Amino acid sequence: MADLLGDPTWPQLHRRPCTDTPWPGLQCELAPDDARHLRATRLHFGPDVATPPCRPGARLAAPVLLGLPHLKTLSLFGCFVVADLSSEPIKSQEMRAHAAAAAAAVELPPALFTNASSLEQLVLKSNPGLTGRIPATLSDLRSLRVLSLSQNGFRGEIPPELGRLAALQQLDLSYNNLTGEIPEEIGGMESLSILDLSWNSLAGGLPAALGSLRMLEKADLSHNELAGPLPASMAGLGKLQYLLLQENPIGTAVPAAVVGSLRRLQVVGMSGCGLTGPIPRGAFAALASLAALSLDRNRLDGPIPASLAALPRLGRLNLSQNRLAGEIALPAEFVARLGRRLDVRGNDELCVGRGRYGGAQASYLGAPPCAAAGGGSGAAVGGTSSSPVESSAGAAATAGRGFRVYGIAGMFGGMVYHLLMLSCIPFYETMF
Structure with missing residues (x-):
């Protein structure tokens, strides 16, 4: 969370985000086996009033999902944007460092989805600074129903491993820089x-x-x-x-x-x-x-x-x-x-x-x-x-x-x- 919000104090201020003061962008549900406990199930960042925006220099570190094993929905809109450092003068060194961090490209770490078996919806949209290849490890998300990676900077081929997502109902990879052929394995998405x-x-x-x-x-x-x-x-x-x-x-x-x-x-x-x-x-x-x-x-x-x-x-x-x-x-x-x-x-x-x-x-x-x-x-x-x-x-x-x-x-x-x-x-x- 601190990596996305650019706020290193977030873990200290929100030790129990489900039970403390409600935090915009986070939704929790009662644990099915214990009504006394709440679990974080939905996490959303975006440029709208209801949810907090990502900060310049936001990163996707593996602990984001590794620490939320019950997460069902992750939505990130406009978080990773390539900044134009020449568009206007930057007066202070601190502002320049801030802008340089925003300009850095971000890639999806393959380990991000290691412990995300509950994830049903993954929406990463309008993040032109999100580049690199689409991780083949997404195929491990066997509960995934919605995969939207639209309007990013992904390049390379569509991983044939995605064909293992038999429960997937919606696949949106539009507006990227993908090359190669549509893999035959796509036929395995029988629910699409x-x-x-x-x-x-x-x-x-x-x-x-x-x-x-x-x-x-x-x-x-x-x-x-x-x-x-x-x-x-x-x-x-x-x-x-x-x-x-x-x-x-x-x-x-x-x-x-x-x-x-x-x-x-x-x-x-x-x-x-x-x-x-x-x-x-x-x-x-x-x-x-x-x-x-x-x-x-x-x-x-x-x-x-x-x-x-x-x-x-x-x-x-x-x-x-x-x-x-x-x-x-x-x-x-x-x-x-x-x-x-x-x-x-x-x-x-x-x-x-x-x-x-x-x-x-x-x-x-x-x-x-x-x-x-x-x-x-x-x-x-x-x-x-x-x-x-x-x-x-x-x-x-x-x-x-x-x-x-x-x-x-x-x-x-x-x-x-x-x-x-x-x-x-x-x-x-x-x-x-």
């Missing part, structure tokens, strides 16, 4: 419902082991260097609702058999994935819950399937910046309902049939009138397409941030499943 590896430098193909995560509801692998195609095993992810793959060099058509099998999908994001070929006409037909679909900034060609308008819950559709061609033959009612949430701009070969849409609708579609009665530069939108290509989401990156903003805030109070998933719902309101 939320997986966020976005905004790293992960490379290689998507492992077939992803198909073993049968409880998965959200997969955000966006903003990496991952290559396609999607493994066929992912067709078995029957609970998946959010598939975010944008800004990866997938470079192929998305297998229609995979996406079309994911009947609970609500958001599909594959913007900027290098997808080619036509949009397959029936790939999304069975996705009755689909609310947001983004395929922008790819190399898709051919007509826009009119069948997209039959999706009852579709509220956002971004097909901009592709090579789509032909007359836009989406029903006028569909175009009016989506309004500016329908984006087909940047497809030079698309055109609008005369009299099909009102002036305002035709204007924001951004396509010229078809030159001839036959449909200008190509077939009407309802044209058939048998090549397998689909999904993309430009602002699904915004979605990823939305998940984190809502989810992390609730982690200290308990499991954040509902907050994380509910935060997905309004995400597509900010797309485009």
Whole structure:
């Protein structure tokens, strides 16, 4: 505690933190086998009113957890920040030493988790000074349900040992400097419902082991260097609702058999994935819950399937910046309902049939009138397409941030499943 707070007197002032004056950031529970004793079970530091902030020069020493064997939740927000010593003049030697301590990078000591078998939630977020590799010893925390290491400075590969965390329900390693491939061992996380590896430098193909995560509801692998195609095993992810793959060099058509099998999908994001070929006409037909679909900034060609308008819950559709061609033959009612949430701009070969849409609708579609009665530069939108290509989401990156903003805030109070998933719902309101 003294290492985190920068207060060497803390152990003397708080010899019994559970029974003395209540200390912000610490929660205690009655021992199940002895109601006369209290145990420290939750420890939270963060830049908010309810909890104390870490002090400059904070450290993570092994005794933090070794002395709290009953700890269930450890949350550290904004504790380890790399200071900029040149941003403003530092007048005194003491202030300079203070700032230099804050600037020093911190690594997670592997021994930190040696005696933490009770830990269920580990949330270390927004600590850019927290660097080094993710310790493989995290795999010893067999009770862990939430592991969030987002927005730190971790580097290196994802430890394959993490696959031993069979009870883990949420894994968030987003916004770090992780490299290498997604390990096949990730398939051992059989309870995982939320997986966020976005905004790293992960490379290689998507492992077939992803198909073993049968409880998965959200997969955000966006903003990496991952290559396609999607493994066929992912067709078995029957609970998946959010598939975010944008800004990866997938470079192929998305297998229609995979996406079309994911009947609970609500958001599909594959913007900027290098997808080619036509949009397959029936790939999304069975996705009755689909609310947001983004395929922008790819190399898709051919007509826009009119069948997209039959999706009852579709509220956002971004097909901009592709090579789509032909007359836009989406029903006028569909175009009016989506309004500016329908984006087909940047497809030079698309055109609008005369009299099909009102002036305002035709204007924001951004396509010229078809030159001839036959449909200008190509077939009407309802044209058939048998090549397998689909999904993309430009602002699904915004979605990823939305998940984190809502989810992390609730982690200290308990499991954040509902907050994380509910935060997905309004995400597509900010797309485009």
